[in-house]
Amino acid sequence: MKLDRKYFEKKKNPDADDNMFTKCCNEYKKGGMFKGNKDDWKLIEAHIEKHLMDYPSVLNVEPKFCEECGRFLQYLCEIDVNQTQGYREKDN
Numbered sequence: 001m002k003l004d005r006k007y008f009e010k011k012k013n014p015d016a017d018d019n020m021f022t023k024c025c026n027e028y029k030k031g032g033m034f035k036g037n038k039d040d041w042k043l044i045e046a047h048i049e050k051h052l053m054d055y056p057s058v059l060n061v062e063p064k065f066c067e068e069c070g071r072f073l074q075y076l077c078e079i080d081v082n083q084t085q086g087y088r089e090k091d092n
């Protein structure tokens, strides 16, 4: 069984059915952060700033939004490959 975001949203909201998830990006309709929303952007910005501070090998972070409904979907990180490899070698 694959556990996806829908699984956990349904767990939190037992009466949620499939109609409560967007068709375009399969996100829970009631929640989410939106492209162009200033408050949401502040949260996204703060998250990215913290991520950059916590992970020195991350060069930049790009927030991705659903092209259809504008819901925030994920952060894409560009990683400094040289630094990452050094880190992995140390870990092993």
Ligand SMILES: [Zn+2]
Pocket (backbone or CB within 6 Å): 022, 023, 024, 025, 026, 066, 067, 068, 069, 070, 071
């Ligand atoms: Zn969408």
